[in-house]
Amino acid sequence: MAGRSSEFDRIDSFLKPLAAGFQGALGLVDDAGVLTLPASESLVVTTDAMVEGVHYLAGEPPERLARKLLRVNLSDLAAMGAAPYCYTLTLALPPAVEDDWLAAFVSGLANDQAAFGVHLLGGDSVSTPGPPVLSMTAFGRVDNGRMVLRSGAQPSDAVLVSGTVGDGALGLQVARDGVPGLDNAHSRFLAGRYHQPDPRICLGRALPGLATAAADLSDGLMGDLGHICRASGVSAVVDADRVPLSAAALSMIALEPRWRKVALAGGDDYELVFTAPRDAVAAIRAAAAECAVQVTVVGRIVEAEGRSPEARMVDADGTIMNGVAGWQHF
Ligand SMILES: [Mg+2]
Numbered sequence: 001m002a003g004r005s006s007e008f009d010r011i012d013s014f015l016k017p018l019a020a021g022f023q024g025a026l027g028l029v030d031d032a033g034v035l036t037l038p039a040s041e042s043l044v045v046t047t048d049a050m051v052e053g054v055h056y057l058a059g060e061p062p063e064r065l066a067r068k069l070l071r072v073n074l075s076d077l078a079a080m081g082a083a084p085y086c087y088t089l090t091l092a093l094p095p096a097v098e099d100d101w102l103a104a105f106v107s108g109l110a111n112d113q114a115a116f117g118v119h120l121l122g123g124d125s126v127s128t129p130g131p132p133v134l135s136m137t138a139f140g141r142v143d144n145g146r147m148v149l150r151s152g153a154q155p156s157d158a159v160l161v162s163g164t165v166g167d168g169a170l171g172l173q174v175a176r177d178g179v180p181g182l183d184n185a186h187s188r189f190l191a192g193r194y195h196q197p198d199p200r201i202c203l204g205r206a207l208p209g210l211a212t213a214a215a216d217l218s219d220g221l222m223g224d225l226g227h228i229c230r231a232s233g234v235s236a237v238v239d240a241d242r243v244p245l246s247a248a249a250l251s252m253i254a255l256e257p258r259w260r261k262v263a264l265a266g267g268d269d270y271e272l273v274f275t276a277p278r279d280a281v282a283a284i285r286a287a288a289a290e291c292a293v294q295v296t297v298v299g300r301i302v303e304a305e306g307r308s309p310e311a312r313m314v315d316a317d318g319t320i321m322n323g324v325a326g327w328q329h330f
Contacts, residue, residue: 004098007125014099014106015089015123022086022119033121035086041141043085046076049135057176062101063108064195065134070112071199072218073138075270078204079216081148082140086121087113090135092128105134116201142208152212153232153275159299160284162200163271164246165221166263167193173262174252181255186248193246197270202291207274210284214274220266221298222325225273225311229304236275236311238299240264240321243313264313265324275301 005013011028019025024035037043050069052058074084089109093102102125113119121139171194173179174187182190200216207214213232215224221243225236245253245263253259276284281297288295304310313321 004095007127010099010102010125011123014102015120015125018106018109018113018120018123022121024086025119025121028122033088035121035139037141040144042144042147044077044080044082044140044142044147045137046073047135047137048072048076049133051133052131062105063111066105066108067112067196069134069136070109070116070118070138071197072270073136074116074118074201075197075199075216075218077138077140078199078201079148079214079272080140080142081146081204081208081214082142083205084116084118084201085139085141086119087136087138088121089123090133091123091125092130092133092135093125094129094132095127097132116199146208148204148207148211148214148274150213150215150228150231153228153234153236153301154212154277155234155301155303156278157212157275157301158278158281158297159225159236159238159273159275159301160281160295161217161221161244161271161273161298162203162288162293162295163198163269164244164249165217165269165271166243166249166266167246168197168217168268168270169220169262169266170249170252170259171195172267179252179255182252186251189246189248190252194268197268199270200272200291200293203272203288203293203295206284206287206291207272210280210287211274211276214272217266217269217271217273220324221273222265222311222313226325228273228275229309229311232301233304233309234301235304235307235309236299236301238311238313240313240315242296242298244294244296244298261321261323264321
């Protein structure tokens with residue numbers, strides 16, 4: 001399948017199959033798709049784009065890029081407590097990108113859309129003189145008024161996080177430069193966590209009515225918890241020693257202690273950070289167990305006390321840790 005077909009042919013050959021069987025997409029033959037929801041439900045909408053050279057490197061496998069694009073979008077739906085429904089896709093590709101690249105990209109999407117129960121609602125493929133841009137808008141469903149916002153955190157709430165933190169940031173390091181001395185299984189695990197995040201959809205859907213605020217981890221634990229603090233007008237204190245790290249992350253830190261701060265600053269983990277009243281923690285643990293995901297209490301919400309709301313991380317000796325506030329993509 002070398003060569004490059006026209007944009008019309010690309011939509012017919014590659015995008016239409018992704019929309020097959022989803023009524024709202026109307027077979028991609030109409031000018032727009034149509035979504036009809038029961039009056040009791042709200043549509044939750046999110047968009048994420050990936051630009052070559054900014055969010056990924058030239059030459060990465062297209063199947064993997066497709067799955068990451070879908071998964072980071074679904075992670076945002078999870079953070080809102082919504083169930084994934086469908087998505088639209090816009091691909092802006094330079095003329096040099098041939099059909100076999102697109103075929104591989106679409107096969108990655110086909111696998112994951114089956115795994116997550118979503119369909120293509122609409123899509124476009126256009127030519128660009130610039131670098132490739134892969135853009136997706138994902139739609140989720142949630143019962144009216146049940147979505148989990150960032151603005152509901154209350155003083156004395158517990159701060160919880162799903163899974164383990166820091167694997168995405170360490171995995172980027174492994175994928176980009178390699179880490180001498182780190183065994184293969186740990187290297188593969190960390191790189192996999194960076195390239196192929198697991199959106200916490202099951203846990204996210206359990207949070208309405210239990211969590212007071214939630215976000216997914218794309219800017220790092222303290223970065224995203226900071227967003228919750230500012231939206232809620234409260235501050236947060238996280239105990240560094242309680243932040244759950246994977247065996248692979250601990251092994252990398254054992255090689256070089258400087259990786260601890262990289263792990264704690266985190267980044268593309270796509271875990272959920274959320275807040276909840278103390279008396280909801282047991283129910284959250286039970287729900288998380290049903291979803292086969294671990295949750296850990298890592299800190300607490302406190303009054304902002306007249307200062308700007310912020311998330312602070314405190315080390316075992318009580319000192320405030322610097323350099324863990326946020327995350328920059330390469
Ligand atoms: Mg997000």
